[in-house]
Structures are given as structure tokens and as C-alpha cells.
Amino acid sequence: MKVKLLSTVIAAVLFSGYSQVTMADMDAAKRLVTEEFQPSTLSQDDQLKEMQWFIDAAKPFKGMKINVVSETIATHEYEAKTLAKAFAEITGIEVTHDLIGEGDVVEKLQTEMQSGKSIYDAYINDSDLIGTHYRYQQVVPLSDYMVGDGKDVTNPMLDIKDFIGTSFTTGPDGKLYQLPDQQFANLYWFRYDLFKREDIKADFKAKYGYDLGVPVNWSAYEDIAEFFTGREIDGEKFYGHMDYGKKDPSLGWRFTDAWLSMAGAGDKGIPNGLPVDEWGIRAEGCRPVGSTVERGGATDGPAAVYSVTKYVEWLKKFAPPNAQGMTFSESGPVPSQGGVAQQIFWYTAFTASLVDPEGAKAVMNEDGTPKWRMAPSPHGAYWEEGQKLGYQDAGSWTLMKNTPPERRKAAWLYAQFVVSKTVSLKKSHVGLTFVRESDIQHESFTERAPKLGGLVEFYRSPARLQWSPTGINVPDYPKLAQLWWQNIGDASSGAKTPQEAMTSLAEAQDKIMSRLERANVQGDCGPKLNEKKSRDYWLSQPGSPKAKLSNEKPKPETIDYDELIKSWTKS
Numbered sequence: 012m013k014v015k016l017l018s019t020v021i022a023a024v025l026f027s028g029y030s031q032v033t034m035a036d037m038d039a040a041k042r043l044v045t046e047e048f049q050p051s052t053l054s055q056d057d058q059l060k061e062m063q064w065f066i067d068a069a070k071p072f073k074g075m076k077i078n079v080v081s082e083t084i085a086t087h088e089y090e091a092k093t094l095a096k097a098f099a100e101i102t103g104i105e106v107t108h109d110l111i112g113e114g115d116v117v118e119k120l121q122t123e124m125q126s127g128k129s130i131y132d133a134y135i136n137d138s139d140l141i142g143t144h145y146r147y148q149q150v151v152p153l154s155d156y157m158v159g160d161g162k163d164v165t166n167p168m169l170d171i172k173d174f175i176g177t178s179f180t181t182g183p184d185g186k187l188y189q190l191p192d193q194q195f196a197n198l199y200w201f202r203y204d205l206f207k208r209e210d211i212k213a214d215f216k217a218k219y220g221y222d223l224g225v226p227v228n229w230s231a232y233e234d235i236a237e238f239f240t241g242r243e244i245d246g247e248k249f250y251g252h253m254d255y256g257k258k259d260p261s262l263g264w265r266f267t268d269a270w271l272s273m274a275g276a277g278d279k280g281i282p283n284g285l286p287v288d289e290w291g292i293r294a295e296g297c298r299p300v301g302s303t304v305e306r307g308g309a310t311d312g313p314a315a316v317y318s319v320t321k322y323v324e325w326l327k328k329f330a331p332p333n334a335q336g337m338t339f340s341e342s343g344p345v346p347s348q349g350g351v352a353q354q355i356f357w358y359t360a361f362t363a364s365l366v367d368p369e370g371a372k373a374v375m376n377e378d379g380t381p382k383w384r385m386a387p388s389p390h391g392a393y394w395e396e397g398q399k400l401g402y403q404d405a406g407s408w409t410l411m412k413n414t415p416p417e418r419r420k421a422a423w424l425y426a427q428f429v430v431s432k433t434v435s436l437k438k439s440h441v442g443l444t445f446v447r448e449s450d451i452q453h454e455s456f457t458e459r460a461p462k463l464g465g466l467v468e469f470y471r472s473p474a475r476l477q478w479s480p481t482g483i484n485v486p487d488y489p490k491l492a493q494l495w496w497q498n499i500g501d502a503s504s505g506a507k508t509p510q511e512a513m514t515s516l517a518e519a520q521d522k523i524m525s526r527l528e529r530a531n532v533q534g535d536c537g538p539k540l541n542e543k544k545s546r547d548y549w550l551s552q553p554g555s556p557k558a559k560l561s562n563e564k565p566k567p568e569t570i571d572y573d574e575l576i577k578s579w580t581k582s
Contacts, residue, residue, distance in 0.1 A: 150412065
């Protein structure tokens with residue numbers, strides 16, 4: 012009897028302590044929902060319902076410490092500094108969320124793949140690696156995990172269909188390999204206030220014979236760059252272009268992030284050109300077959316060479332002189348300082364810093380609205396309707412097979428937490444990197460849109476479908492991506508002509524793909540290079556690679572920004 016009574020007392024004490032912990036977790040959840048996670052697309056009742064699910068699902072992992080990693084941008088800083096702490100408060104799982112450079116993230120991932128040893132419990136890495144992940148099969152397919160081993164830790168309120176970027180993270184087998192955490196595009200940026208001034212518009216029309224507006228093609232962009240460069244407006248000297256040119260890994264992103272597709276080098280196809288993509292890599296089925304024109308690729312074709320030629324020419328003629336020695340991160344803040352009229356290749360990840368009342372006074376009106384706008388990028392002479400028009404970064408949660416199962420589950424809970432509907436709208440307001448359709452359409456962004464320079468309008472428009480990350484034709488992103496900055500750097504510095512640089516790049520890509528083919532490490536979807544044929548043969552075939560145009564500066568076209576926005580609204 013005494014034993015039975017003692018057992019009852021112990022059970023009561025344990026239950027009492029367990030209940031107190033659970034109540035404390037929910038108290039923290041209520042405080043977070045009220046004080047931190049507003050606005051939300053969910054009602055507060057539904058937010059608390061979702062938070063309760065995380066509390067319950069995390070019980071087996073209470074006290075565990077996990078490590079995740081991402082590149083350093085405002086969105087991930089919010090996750091690392093605020094959301095990781097909030098997650099720990101309600102679940103008892105301590106998260107170290109490391110912030111490192113994008114190249115370092117890829118290097119860590121590559122090291123883990125090569126060593127077979129777990130380094131991080133989860134990665135936020137770009138969906139640009141989808142072709143790598145699909146072929147090497149070292150990543151856990153999430154579509155399998157969510158209904159299999161990870162079913163008990165998969166949020167029933169996750170709503171995969173609400174994510175706008177899952178087409179970027181899905182392999183040729185139809186499986187979801189990564190879950191988008193943040194997205195941003197590279198668009199055209201310009202000083203709307205200057206483009207609307209009647210005196211400036213009249214001067215432009217008198218010189219070029221057409222209206223100043225958002226350039227539809229590179230011909231118009233070039234004219235506008237020439238028009239503004241060296242011009243003094245209200246005592247301020249302007250440049251008609253901004254870019255960067257230092258031989259640095261970030262120069263590679265400047266080109267792999269769809270510059271060739273903007274020129275028109277690839278084939279038609281959304282989200283990526285088929286059979287030739289924006290890297291100039293041709294694939295037959297799921298097998299990459301070549302980069303050089305001799306193998307049916309387009310990396311060293313006329314359109315690619317034209318794209319690099321224009322890049323070098325504009326950097327030297329129309330950008331501030333110090334731009335040639337800048338990296339991506341150094342060049343990013345320059346437009347916010349004034350003196351730049353337009354930028355053809357501008358990442359919307361910089362939006363948050365360009366609406367900062369303190370750091371961007373030079374490009375903000377007194378009422379807090381921007382003097383600038385963003386719009387679709389102009390396309391090059393080789394571009395055709397039906398092709399992608401630019402790049403969209405989709406930093407996405409990636410789970411590795413090397414990770415111990417229990418740690419993987421805890422990391423998956425954290426990954427879902429930072430993209431949950433409870434959290435994601437607030438996170439979108441902080442970092443301005445949307446991943447959910449429901450967030451984009453929320454009334455809070457309708458109210459904020461006038462202060463974001465066209466970001467909301469772009470993401471609500473049908474145009475956004477033409478912006479996509481690197482696709483599945485690229486069989487090994489880490490190995491191939493590093494070739495770009497080295498070769499493009501030679502063109503930027505003048506060490507090689509654009510043709511020499513792109514030929515060197517194309518041959519280097521084929522060499523790596525040949526090694527992959529010989530090693531047969533990627534199975535039936537690994538590279539299988541075409542036999543070489545003459546350039547004339549491939550350039551005379553339909554589609555990409557495309558023969559050199561007799562006129563690479565067609566008639567310039569522009570469109571009024573306000574009319575463009577109206578057309579989106581009607582769509």
C-alpha cells in the first residue's frame with residue numbers, strides 16, 4: 012500500500028513539474044505572438060495553435076543543442092538573433108545559427124559531402140545547388156521525409172503549396188529537396204525622381220529621339236547610361252551605371268546569376284532554358300552534354316561573348332571609376348549614397364538598406380518614400396519571348412543524410428519554425444525576402460508598398476515567373492561555380508578578351524564534367540559529353556547556341572514605369 016501511495020505521489024510531482032514546464036512554454040509563446048510575431052497571416056488563436064504544435068513536437072528533444080548555418084543577410088540575421096532565441100524559449104532546443112559568407116556556406120556543404128561527416132545539422136543554401144543535390148543523393152528528399160521518418164516532426168500547418176519557390180527546389184524526379192527560407196531577385200533599379208523630371212525628359216528626347224523611361228532592352232539601357240554619365244543635376248554629379256569588377260568569388264555570382272540569360276544566350280523555358288540553360292550548359296534529358304559550342308553548349312557562344320563585352324564596356328564607360336575594384340558587398344550600398352541614375356543588375360536584398368531613414372537619406376524623400384524604383388531587367392539583343400529574364404535567389408533549408416536522425420529532426424523543427432505562418436509575415440517585413448504567397452498578398456504589404464519602390468508590385472505580378480535560380484542542368488555547382496569568377500575576372504581586368512575568357516570557361520566546365528562522367532558518381536543523370544562538332548554546325552541549328560547577330564544594338568525601347576505598374580495590376 013505504501014509503495015503504491017509513494018508511486019502516486021511521485022507521479023503527481025512529475026506531472027506537476029511537466030505541466031508547469033508546458034505552461035511556461037505556452038506563456039512564452041503567448042508573449043511572442045503578442046509582442047514579436049505581428050503582423051501575421053494567421054489569427055492569434057491559430058498562431059498559438061501552431062506554437063502549441065511546436066512545443067509538443069519538440070518534447071523529445073528538449074535540452075538538445077543544434078547547429079545550423081546560412082549566409083549573412085538581414086533575413087538570416089533576424090533568424091539568428093531573434094527567432095533562434097524564440098524557438099529555444101518555447102521548445103527547449105538551443106540553436107546556434109551561424110552567419111557566414113555565401114561562398115563559405117557552399118564550401119562547408121562541399122566538405123561535408125566529400126568527407127561524409129556531419130558539420131551542421133541543417134543548411135540554408137541556395138537552390139542553385141538543386142542539380143548537385145539531386146545527382147549526388149546526399150540530401151534528404153523532403154517530400155519523402157515529411158511522410159516518412161520525419162512525419163512526427165512535420166508541421167500540419169506548414170502548407171507547402173503556399174511557398175512560391177518550390178519549383179526551384181524540386182528535382183527532375185518530382186521530389187522536393189529543399190524548403191525555401193528567403194527569396195530575392197536581381198532587377199533593374201533607377202532614380203524615378205530624375206526619370207520623371209520634365210527638363211531631363213526633354214533633354215533625353217532631344218538627344219535620342221524617344222522617351223526616357225524604364226529600358227526594355229539593353230540598347231535603351233546603354234543610351235540612358237551614356238546620357239546620365241558625367242551629368243550634373245542640382246549640383247550632384249551622376250553616373251549612368253553601377254556594377255563591380257574585382258576578381259573575387261562574388262564576381263562569379265554576378266554572371267552565374269543569369270547574366271547570360273538576360274543577354275539571351277540560353278533557350279526558351281521557365282524556370283530555366285531547355286535544353287540549354289543560362290550557364291550555357293546543354294542537357295539531354297537529365298544528362299549534361301556540354302558547355303562549349305562544339306558540344307552544343309552556349310557558354311562561349313556569340314550571345315555569351317556579347318553579354319561579357321557589354322559588361323566590361325559599361326563598367327569602364329559609365330560606372331564610377333572605383334567600381335572596377337569593388338566586390339559585390341562593397342558595391343551594394345553605393346546607389347544609396349546618391350549619384351547613380353540606374354543599375355541593370357541590382358539585388359532586391361538591398362531593399363531593406365535602401366529604405367533605412369538614416370543610411371539612405373540621399374535617395375529618400377522627406378515623407379519616407381523612395382526617390383528610386385525597381386522594375387524588370389532589360390534584355391539583351393539575343394533574348395526571345397519565352398526565356399527567363401533574370402535571377403532569383405532562393406536560400407533554402409537543406410537536410411543532409413550524414414546528420415544523426417534525432418539531430419535532423421530537431422533541426423527540421425527549427426527550419427519549419429522560421430518559415431511558419433506564425434513567423435513568416437513578420438520576417439518578410441524585416442528582411443523583405445518573400446517565400447509565401449499569403450505574405451505577399453497581405454494587406455500590411457499593400458499599406459507598405461509605396462515605401463518599397465516596386466518590390467511588392469513585382470512580387471504580385473506575373474513577371475516574377477521569369478526570374479529563377481540556377482537550374483538542374485548544372486551537375487556540380489561548387490566545382491563549376493568557382494570557374495566563373497576566375498575567367499570573368501580575366502575579362503574584367505583586360506587580361507583576356509571576352510571571347511578568350513568565355514572559351515576558357517566553357518572548356519574548363521567541360522573538363523570537370525568529363526571527370527564526373529569518367530567517375531560515374533552521379534549515376535544515370537551524370538554528365539555524358541557530346542562528341543565535338545564544328546561551331547558552324549551547332550550555330551546553324553534552331554535555338555541555342557545562337558549565331559552572331561549582324562546588329563547587336565537593335566532599336567531602343569522604353570516603357571513608362573507608371574504604365575508598367577498599371578499593366579501588372581490589370582493582369
